[in-house]
Amino acid sequence: MDNKLLKTENETFGEYIKRIRELRGYSQRRLSEITGLSNTTISRIEKGSIENSDTDTVVKLANGLDLNKEELLITAGYLDNKKENTQLESIKDYIKLGLKNLGWINSYDDINEETRKEINTTFF
Template identity: 85%
Template structure:
């Protein structure tokens, strides 16, 4: 199952923002109202006139588009995508990352310990033998 909120490999940051805005059914004006950014700024980002947005702008866009802030900062080139992969210390970390990548949770903190323990139990009981 494809998650439409994930950035495709060949998609630029500006193309991704425009696609998600349209997927949400927002006009540039509506996104402007949700983010506090000017309509002109959003238009210039999507057209590529502004090649790099500052981190505050990216965070505002993430909030307005209901996206994970950390993931959008990765897409914008501000955070290293490998950082998350090197911090996986247990099966629970892999479960969190998998659920996040599927779009089922917004961040790795959105799932409680009891749920993780249950998923870990299921994987051990019914997983590969």
């Protein structure tokens, strides 16, 4: 990833999203159109009013801002930046790892059928 696209140590997640949006030349309204997120949601993320955006929102932002999904999930705190994470092959694996890191599951078998369907519908 380009160095100017990396989050700096002192930036909050919201400040980072705002900086990348501006680097891309997008208004909040344009990013809203691209991602399907509301202007209000984007504004609240950038202002830090939403501390932890859900993974779906982070993935939509990554797609809209043309950022690596894995990197943005790491930046948002859903994934570790540990070396073993780079061995994962799909976004589904990253979601499972994120859920495990959050303490919501111990294994994929812990995810109920409704959640599995939602993951498959949302990301695939």
